Amino acid sequence: MPCTTILVGKNASYDGSTIIARNEDSPSGQFNAKRMRVVHPQDQPRHYRSVLSHVEIDLPDNPQRYTSVPDADGKEGIWASAGINESNVAMSATETLTSNERVLGADPLVELEAARGVEGEEGYVPERPGGIGEEDLVTLVLPYVRSAREGVRRLGALLEEFGTYEMNGIAFSDVDEVWWLETVGGHHWIARRVPDDCYVTMPNQLGIDDFDLDDALDSQRDFMCSADLAEWMDANHLDLTLDLDLWDDEGDEAAEAPRIFNPRDAFGSHSDADHVYNTPRAWSMHRFLAPHEGWEGPAAAWGPESDDIPWCLIPERKVTIEDVKYVLSLHYQGTEFDPYGHKGTEASRGAYRPIGINRNCQLAVLQISPNLPESCRAIQWMAFGCNAFNALVPLFANVDETPEYLSNTNAHHVSTESFYWANRLVAALADAHFNDCAAHVERYQLAVGSKGHALVAKACREAGQLPYEKATATLQEANAQISDMLREETDGLLSNVLYSASMGMRNAFSRSDG
Template sequence: MACTTILVGKNASYDGSTIIARNEDSPAGQFTAKRMKVILPADQPRHYRSTISHVEIDLPDNPLRYSSVPDACASKGIWAAAGVNEADVAMTATETLTSNERVLGADPLVELTEAKGKEGEAGYVGEQSGGIGEEDMVTLVLPYIRSAREGVKRLGSLLEAYGTYEMNGIAFSDVDEIWWLETVGGHHWIARRVPDDCYVTMPNQLGIDEFDLADARGKRSEFMCSADLEAWMGEHHLDLTITARTAGEAKDSKTDAARSSEAGATGTRIFNPRDAFGSHSDADHVYNTPRAWSMHRYLAPHGGWDDPVGALGPESDDLPWCRTPERKLTIEDVKYTLSLHYQGTPFDPYGRLGSDSTRGIYRPIGINRNNFLAVLQIRPYAPAGSRALQWMAFGSNIFNALVPLFANVNELPEYLSNTEEGRVSTESLYWASRLIAALADAQFSLNTAHIERYQLAVGSKGHALVAKADREVAKLTRADAAARLATANERLAAMLRDETDRLLFNVLFTTSENMRNAYSRSDG
């Protein structure tokens, strides 16, 4: 499934929070209705069967409560997508990734094989289940982990045991760390800790561009991987590194001899997973890498991204996976970044720069088929009972607004939870957001002011209501805080609904006034 992810380390964020955020996007030609739901321990399955792959897994008997964003229609599986558990550990899954023929030949994906023939007859071959995938991962992992590292280890063990039928990237965070895991072929995986002072951009491509195998097989302080990764890479000639180099060293800063000497002396073994496991296709250069470029261009604006002769353009294969921002990043920065449509460039489909041949040539981040945006913030300074916030928006990100919700609750407001597949209703935030986007897009320039006022109102009132709730629960236990925070979430949802209804009215009026069949003379 098409998505875009941004991760913000605690020293790169405005308030010391760890922040992981992801758009979930529908495939081309369809929209997937989404809703929110809290899964209580009693409701978590003890035996799980995947709808897509039919893999069956027994689950532990001590799950934690967690929030989720499942599909409104469960006929194709749960797709829990993003959430925070009661230990204040967050997870978002998944970012679909690209790979290459060498990797998929060396470790084929584990796909469902249907039964052939009839049972009991000669030549019958029974069904072979597939591995785990995006449909399953949050349900299988988030209820059982108490740190981001534990998330990597649990998901890694499941991948090694059951395999996967697709390439994916998965983020985990707690109050101290963010980890990013990428699947490699059917059973292999790598994971890297996000540097505390950096942000990470991920646009549907395998992204990690530097990996220390010595750390991954030793201390595991910054890197982890499947147990046999190095041997498997060697057997199938997957490492494309020309010479060894030390961690963090620029590719061209030393001679080959110096790099090899230092790598041997320090015991490091650095390689580029993007070269080994990823892709650099023509499709990437219009669908994936331009999104990373646009994120970097906003978050580190003086990085030379617009230099016509530079090596960091929208189709570059060498855009950094992580980078230190030029200033600390806010929730609003994350929202704006995950709504980008190449503003200020010749590629903006709504812009006046460029030409018909450039506007819309690259796939935007803020696209018509955004399903939702979840921004998972773990705040180190907040009261223990209200540390985790799950900021949410539905529909196309250009036209929606983020609302904060407290994760330490047993239920979530109906306005964000009552989505029904195929039944459009303004009683549901998901469908109201879809309606607003379709109407506003038709008269984009005239509706922009309405959208901006809406986003400012929801964001500012959301921050104020969060601060009020923090004060209310400051001296309460986690258990006692849950009920108070559920009330705070209802206040937030009521505010959001008022602002959304107002926006829908304004956008409907503006677009209706400018329909092509408009005529200035009134009756009489």
């Protein structure tokens, strides 16, 4: 699944929040309609069976309530995508990652193998289920964890037991920490805590570029991994770190140093396809958040095709929710690569895959704020459809249901009664008339964001003194008010964009009747 992720540590964000955010993009040639819902403990399965891989897993009997953003039709499973549970733990799953032949040969992916022959006859081979994947992960993990670290450990144990059929990156956060887990082959995994003063960019490519194996296998202060990672790497010669410090200046053998390696070199890829599809997205995000690090010109430290673009950096100013939305909507504005721009050539304007594209399904920005009471500190900001033309709206996670405008998506019926389909219509109209519609979109984004912040602040004043469970009704009413505002603003945008696009139709004539 092509996606883009940004993670923000608490000291890098504008208000001390932890923030994890991801675009979910559909595969080429299709759209995956999305909706938002709340899953209650009584609705959580106790025995889970994956639609795609047929793996079956018994689940604990103590799930928590959690929010999710599943597929509207469910034909390929739940695909819960992103959510926040009652313990104010957030999870986003998943960012599809690249790998290489050495890794996949050393620990093959666990793929579904169909039955062969006829049951009861000689030579019959029963079906072999596959592992777990993006369809399953939020459902299997988020209801059962009470911290980001616990999320990493639960998912890691599931990967070791059941394996996976795809390479993925998964984010976890709580009020203090952000963790990023990457699957490595069929059963192995690594995870790193995002430094509190940094942000992370992830564009469909295995990203962690610095890993302390000693810490991961001992104190686990900032790193975690599967228990046999070191032995497996050694047995398969996966560590590509040069042994430059084996000897000291006197020619004697040096003391043993901490084992630090680059997972991107060991487990990832540096392909030609990466240079078109993946690395340019990381470059564009860093170019906005750390503009003076050197991203353009002959002396630039990193270009859009550089293989060593940093996984994390300290931003040049604190990162806001609006910054997160902007970078996850980027289409190379201000460069020769912008498909809506006038710089460069027709070839350069289509050279690299943008972040904000027609196949964006949903964007979930999961914010856990330390400045708000526990009852209302978890906010799930949502957008549907193409991020170049939509707006991000805040919704409280401590609720029993989500507004109908965001939950009523019908995968087979287009309607302006649905926030998902309204955004799809806006984007389809505005894309072909970008310059005529850009001002409408900008005013819409400003209005939704401004009114959203104001309604969140009002609700927190009202619910902030209430215990967690007693604040739910107040926050649910606030979400309803936010949804009403959102629908009014979205209907207004659709009206303005429809008018501008209609005036730009080719089948027009300047002389009026009369």
